[in-house]
Amino acid sequence: MEDFKLMKGNEAIAHAAIRCGADGYFGYPITPQSEVMETLMDLKPWETTGMVVLQAESEVAAINMVYGGAGCGKKVMTSSSSPGMSLKQEGISYIACAELPCLIVNVMRGGPGLGTIQPSQADYFQSVKGGGHGDYRLIVLAPSTVQEMADFVGLGFDLAFKYQNPAMILADGIVGQMMEKVVLPPFKPRRTEEEVRQECPWGTTGKLPNRKRNIITSLALEAEVMENINLKLQAKYREIEKNEVRFETHHCEDADYVLVAFGSIARICEKAMEMAREEGYKVGVLRPITLFPFPTNPIKELSKKVKGFLTVEMSAGQMVEDVRLTVNGAVPVEFYGRMGGIVPSAEEILAALKEKLIK
Amino acid sequence: MTTKDIINPANLVYSKAKLMTENPMHYCPGCSHGVVHKLIAEVIEEMDIQDKTIGVAPVGCAVFAYNYIDIDWQEAAHGRAPALATAIKRLQPDKFVFTYQGDGDLAAIGTAETIHACNRGENIAIFFVNNAIYGMTGGQMAPTTLEGMKTATCPMGRNTELNGYPLKISNLLAELDGTCYVTRQSVQKMASIVRAKKAIRKAFENSMAGKGTSVVEFVSTCNSGWKMSPHDSNKWMEENMFPVYPLGDLKDTEKK
Ligand SMILES: Cc1ncc(C[n+]2csc(CCOP(=O)(O)OP(=O)(O)O)c2C)c(N)n1
Numbered sequence: 001m002e003d004f005k006l007m008k009g010n011e012a013i014a015h016a017a018i019r020c021g022a023d024g025y026f027g028y029p030i031t032p033q034s035e036v037m038e039t040l041m042d043l044k045p046w047e048t049t050g051m052v053v054l055q056a057e058s059e060v061a062a063i064n065m066v067y068g069g070a071g072c073g074k075k076v077m078t079s080s081s082s083p084g085m086s087l088k089q090e091g092i093s094y095i096a097c098a099e100l101p102c103l104i105v106n107v108m109r110g111g112p113g114l115g116t117i118q119p120s121q122a123d124y125f126q127s128v129k130g131g132g133h134g135d136y137r138l139i140v141l142a143p144s145t146v147q148e149m150a151d152f153v154g155l156g157f158d159l160a161f162k163y164q165n166p167a168m169i170l171a172d173g174i175v176g177q178m179m180e181k182v183v184l185p186p187f188k189p190r191r192t193e194e195e196v197r198q199e200c201p202w203g204t205t206g207k208l209p210n211r212k213r214n215i216i217t218s219l220a221l222e223a224e225v226m227e228n229i230n231l232k233l234q235a236k237y238r239e240i241e242k243n244e245v246r247f248e249t250h251h252c253e254d255a256d257y258v259l260v261a262f263g264s265i266a267r268i269c270e271k272a273m274e275m276a277r278e279e280g281y282k283v284g285v286l287r288p289i290t291l292f293p294f295p296t297n298p299i300k301e302l303s304k305k306v307k308g309f310l311t312v313e314m315s316a317g318q319m320v321e322d323v324r325l326t327v328n329g330a331v332p333v334e335f336y337g338r339m340g341g342i343v344p345s346a347e348e349i350l351a352a353l354k355e356k357l358i359k
Numbered sequence: 360m361t362t363k364d365i366i367n368p369a370n371l372v373y374s375k376a377k378l379m380t381e382n383p384m385h386y387c388p389g390c391s392h393g394v395v396h397k398l399i400a401e402v403i404e405e406m407d408i409q410d411k412t413i414g415v416a417p418v419g420c421a422v423f424a425y426n427y428i429d430i431d432w433q434e435a436a437h438g439r440a441p442a443l444a445t446a447i448k449r450l451q452p453d454k455f456v457f458t459y460q461g462d463g464d465l466a467a468i469g470t471a472e473t474i475h476a477c478n479r480g481e482n483i484a485i486f487f488v489n490n491a492i493y494g495m496t497g498g499q500m501a502p503t504t505l506e507g508m509k510t511a512t513c514p515m516g517r518n519t520e521l522n523g524y525p526l527k528i529s530n531l532l533a534e535l536d537g538t539c540y541v542t543r544q545s546v547q548k549m550a551s552i553v554r555a556k557k558a559i560r561k562a563f564e565n566s567m568a569g570k571g572t573s574v575v576e577f578v579s580t581c582n583s584g585w586k587m588s589p590h591d592s593n594k595w596m597e598e599n600m601f602p603v604y605p606l607g608d609l610k611d612t613e614k615k
Contacts, residue, residue, distance in 0.1 A: 024450055052449045057475035061442040064435065064472070068415070068443030071433045074450045094436050204431035204447065206410045206454060215425045217416075217434035 002183045009149035009175040012182050013079065013105055014039035016153035017051070021190040022103075023074035024052040026065035028084060031117040032173040033107035036079040049190050059084040063091030063104075070100035071216035073200025075157055075191070079105035081173075082123050083114060085131075092166060093132030097218035097229065099236075101160035103153065104138070105169045107176035110314075110341035118341020119173030121263060124318035127170045128291045135230055137237045139167040139244065140291040142262040146180035148289075154185050161199070163240055170291060172314060174264040174343065246289035247298055251277070255284030257357055258302055259349065260323050261312040262288050269312055271346035272353065281358060291319070299326045308332040308357040312349055315339060332357065376400035378409060382426045389589025391579030392421055394546040395488055398556045399459070400428045402563060412455040412563075413447050415440040419461035420494040438469025441476035444483045448566075455563055457484040462503040463493045466528040470502075473528070480537030480571035484562035487529070487574060490581035491600060498584035502526040505603055510584070525603055529576045533609040539571035541609040545578045547593040551606075578604045 007015070013036050017025060027037045037055060045051035052069075056062035062078045069076035080088060085106045095102060106127060110120035125131075127140050139159045141152045149171060156167040197205050207213045220226040250270055252258055257276075259269040266287035276283040286302065288295045303309070308331045311320035320335040327333050336352035338344045364370065378400040386393045403412050409430055416424040418437035425432035435443045440458035448456040465473050465487050476483065492510055493499040499512040503525050507516040517525075533541040540562060544555035555577060562573035578600050580592035587595060 024446060026446065052446075054445070054449065056442070057471055060439070061445075061472050061475065064439035064442035065446035067435070067439070068433060068446035069450050071443070072413075072447055072450055074446075076446065076450070090436055091439070204413045204433055205451070206413065207429065207431045208410050213425075213429050214431045215434070216432070217425065219422060219434055 004181045004183060006179055006181055007146065008035055008177060008179050009143070009146045009171060010035035010107065010177070011039045012146050012150040012184070013153055013169070014043065015184050016150040017077060018043060018045040018049055019185045019187050020154040020157060021049070021075060021188040022051055022077055022157070023190055024054070024069045024076040026054050026056050026062040026069070026076065026078050027080065028056050028059045028062050030081045030084045032109055032119070032176050033079050033081045033105065036105065051190065059087040060091065063088040066102050066104070067091055067095050067098075067100070070095060070102040071098070071204050073196045073203025073205060077103035077105065079107065081107050081109045082111050082120070085123060085126065089126070089132035092138070093134055093136060094218045095166050096136035096138065097134065097233070098216050099164040099233075100166070100216065101157070101164050102166050103156045103160060103169070104166055105171065107171045107173055109173050110339065116341040117173070119264070119343060120314050120339070120341060121172050121265065122315035122318065122339065123170065124291065124313070124315060127168055128294070136233060137240070137292050139163065139165055139240060140170050141167065142170050142289060142291050143175055144263050144266050144287065146175065146178065146182045149175055150182050150184055159244060163236055165236065165240070170263070172263045172265075241293040244290060245293045245295050245297070247295035248287045248289060249298070250285040252284035252286060252302060254282050256282040256307045257353060258284045258286050258306050258309050259312055259353070260286050260288070260299070260309055260319070262291060262319065265312055265314060265344070268344065268346050269349060272349035275346055275350050276353065283353065288319070294322050294326070296326045299323060303327045303330040306331060308334065310334045310336060310353050310357055312344060313337045314343065376404060378404050378429045380427055380429050384427060385423060386420065387583045389580065389582045389592060390420070391490065391546050391577060392488060394552065395486065395555070395577050396424065396427050398546070398552065398559055399457070399486065402556060402559045403428070403430060406560065406563060408455050408563070411453065412457070413451070415444045415447070415456070415458040417458070417460040417464040418495070419464045421459050421461060421488065422495065424459050438464050438467070439472055440464065441469065441472040441481070441483070441485065445476050445479070445481050448481060448483050455484075455566060457486060457563070457566075459486045460488070461494065462487070462489045462491065462501045466502040466526050470528075474532070474535070477532050477572045477574065478535045478537045482566045482569050483572060484566050485572065485574045486559070486562070487576045488579045489576050489604065490579040490584065491525075492581045492584040494581045494584050498581070502528070505599055527604065529574060529609055532574050537571050538574060538610060539565050540573040540611050542574070542611070543576045543578060543604055543606050543609065545596070545606055547580070547596065576604070578606065
């Protein structure tokens with residue numbers, strides 16, 4: 001029998017980090033994700049696996065610790081929430097340019113400004129479109145359950161190392177705070193020094209006589225060199241778009257209308273879908289699991305047979321722009337959202353669907 | 360004595376440090392950075408720790424430090440070198456980890472990272488080149504710019520009413536329980552170079568002995584930024600910088 005545990009999404013992140021052999025966590029407290037570091041401090045992985053856990057003096061320091069650790073080829077991560085993520089953007093841009101793997105968790109709260117500690121999804125643009133300066137992309141995973149919070153830690157690290165690119169778990173305050181049953185991933189030992197050298201020959205592990213010195217940098221003053229770095233990054237992002245799209249659909253086969261939503265809102269949309277079907281409306285749900293790469297093809301395919309899409313978000317409408325770009329006017333793409341920490345109910349979503357699309 | 364005798368290795372009195380690469384240096388002639396680089400390279404060579412040393416370069420004139428010393432390097436964002444070094448050292452405790460930073464990097468934009476790395480007593484060495492100016496960006500005012508000193512952003516001279524006072528950051532760092540060794544050196548004369556090199560070695564040794572953070576400040580010149588000849592710069596430094604930033608050990612102990 002599988003070993004079910006009951007815990008918060010934030011706690012699941014911490015457990016999963018230790019179990020997937022993470023080498024280091026660096027963070028700064030902020031609601032609604034402080035349980036990540038609190039749980040790690042409680043579990044004391046430095047006594048068991050040797051994982052380093054350090055409370056930094058700021059999110060700026062934390063992301064730059066991640067930059068340092070990632071440069072050594074180590075499996076390192078940080079977590080924060082929206083205001084803290086704004087502070088991390090410079091560091092993330094450097095890490096993306098230096099092509100280093102790491103895991104960044106954002107448990108979103110309502111903004112702008114200091115905003116609210118209530119849940120939100122309004123950091124979609126920041127996470128998916130860049131956030132920091134320059135042309136770069138993160139691999140962005142959007143969990144909708146505590147189980148996915150646990151699973152995406154390992155997946156995020158795997159993708160980060162596969163593409164030498166920062167990966168992000170973009171969760172909302174609901175998934176971070178709610179308790180659900182979860183099966184934690186099995187224990188995987190941390191890599192040995194030798195394995196790190198093998199897997200990350202580019203890492204600053206000390207210059208041995210048999211190799212050139214390794215330099216982790218994001219600097220290239222000559223325009224041609226910098227353009228080539230950009231071209232290489234863009235080629236990598238196209239590769240990620242080709243290989244790593246993840247999504248989930250519910251009852252889209254016969255649907256006339258499709259609700260598009262990520263994270264916990266997708267679950268509320270499922271409820272709205274059930275209510276609509278009881279009333280005789282053929283409604284489906286599409287949940288992007290990867291926000292970058294965005295599930296463009298499945299949405300495009302659906303746009304050939306449905307009458308319209310309703311994108312539902314806890315924001316003023318951010319992902320809806322990508323849905324509209326994808327659908328490209330083939331059918332109407334409407335939006336319903338709440339802001340400032342308000343979670344839309346299934347009833348509201350159904351009403352919006354009727355008002356904006358079914359009519 | 361024939362030429363052959365002169366080039367006999369036994370008669371060698373000076374040579375390029377073995378760990379210095381062949382890359383031509385981008386530093387201005389007369390700049391202190393080059394000398395400090397060479398001393399660090401010599402110490403790494405003498406301690407035989409090339410395979411165990413990781414440097415963290417700053418944003419500033421020394422951004423390309425990684426081009427010159429043949430070890431593994433990471434190039435940090437402006438001011439964040441101590442944060443990178445913290446993680447590198449904690450994740451690889453058997454390595455010698457140092458940062459190399461200018462005064463703007465260490466004492467303006469990176470003040471928080473500097474103070475907190477020192478306050479945690481990270482077992483790293485911090486090499487701090489204080490030339491009282493922002494060299495790389497063209498000679499603007501630094502936190503360490505002297506009172507009355509003219510720069511591109513205080514062309515009438517630093518006015519304490521407007522800009523505050525020269526920041527004696529090393530004195531501040533010496534107050535922290537996490538630092539074990541804080542010293543102020545210079546590299547304008549043979550005797551000072553010898554002392555500076557000893558300080559570098561001590562900082563490296565402290566970091567491996569787990570004594571806490573070592574900070575070696577090099578009171579330096581920036582003849583381009585100061586708009587003086589290298590010779591005049593050295594003289595100006597001795598006359599004007601040393602009274603504000605007096606040389607010598609500020610602290611030499613174990614962390615608490
Ligand atoms: C975030 C950020 N702000 C500003 C800069 C521009 N900048 C580059 S170097 C520098 C000052 C460096 O001065 P200092 O640390 O004293 O070193 P020096 O060049 O004198 O050796 C500044 C402001 C930058 N690269 N990044």
